[in-house]
Amino acid sequence: MKKNTIITVLLFSVAGLAVMTGCENKRKPGKIYMPDMTYSRAIETYAPLDSVFFTTDEKNPKGEIYYNRKPVEGSIARGELFPYTLPNDSLGYAMSAQVKNPLPPLVTKDSVEAARLFNINCAICHGAGAQGNGPLSTSGKIGAIANLTLPLYVSMTDGTMFHSIHYGKNNMGSYAGQLSRLQRWQIIQYVRTLQPKAAAAPKADSAAVAKK
Ligand code: HEC
Incomplete structure (x- = not known):
């Protein structure tokens, strides 16, 4: 009987210690006894990666796999249009007049x-009627x-509006x-559709092309 009590007390204190080590930083697990259960084998969004195998530090890989969860540069989300590449300067602004609205x-x-x-x-800001x-x-x-x-805005091309x-x-x-x-x-x-019907957007488009 006495032996049983000692074992129970011991077990509880070990469990208590284990729980407390996990409490220091809620975002990081404490001691890991079974890595296979702590870290998913599949890479999951926001789930921590096993630091034995992975690192997010590009400069200090130490042989671990570098993985920062960011999409590869140039990736385009499914259903998204191609990126807009004109630069944010006066030349880009002027060139934006040539960019066509890709939508039907x-x-x-x-x-x-x-x-x-x-x-x-x-x-x-612009008001429900864009005025x-x-x-x-x-x-x-x-x-x-x-x-x-x-x-001024009726004749502004879709491309310039998009740029702004x-x-x-x-x-x-x-x-x-x-x-x-x-x-x-x-x-x-x-x-x-909010602009006056005399909208001359296509005309402005061709004027911009003619200028070039
Ligand atoms: C915080 C207020 C604000 C909001 C919100 C806002 N705009 Fe504007 N918008 C402005 C101001 C101010 C200007 C004038 C900029 C200038 O020419 O100095 C402007 C200008 C524009 C122009 C003309 C750009 C040019 O090249 O002259 C367009 C087109 C436009 N807005 C569309 C939009 C659209 C579409 C949205 C919503 C996605 C939007 N705005 C949201 C304040 C706002």
Whole structure:
């Protein structure tokens, strides 16, 4: 009987110690007794990798496998359009006029989605009608918000609009992180529907080509 009690107490203290070593840093496991159970053999998102075999340090591999979980440079997510490569400078801005909107005309389902995206991301400044009168404009919080229904923007090509949405322009931030390329081209198509019908976008396109 006495022997049993001693064994039980011993077992509990060992278990307690094991639990406590795991508590020091919640993000890192403490002592690992069975690596096969701690680390998944498959590489899983956010799951820690076995530091015996893997390292995220490119400069200090020490024979371990270097793996930083980042997509290989140049990878394109499934369903995403090709990257936008024009540089963020005045030359890139000028050249953007030549870039064509790669999407076919929006079908109803897509235009509902484009309108939704515009109202979430752009209307706060540009207004639901794109007249530059959103809440941040009327409250005076952000100045010089473009009225996208003006002739200047009616004749602006889709490519230039995309360039400005991609990199941002003055008081307008970049939307490259918030909206996929596909969504950005869709929003531009939606902006066109808000502009006056005399929209001369195709004409401006050919004018830009003629200049070249
Ligand atoms: C924080 C307020 C703000 C938000 C949000 C915003 N814009 Fe703008 N936008 C501006 C301002 C300010 C300008 C004028 C920039 C300039 O020419 O100085 C502008 C200009 C533009 C232009 C003209 C760019 C050019 O090359 O002259 C387009 C097109 C445009 N915005 C589209 C959008 C779209 C589409 C969205 C949503 C994805 C959006 N904006 C969201 C503030 C905003």
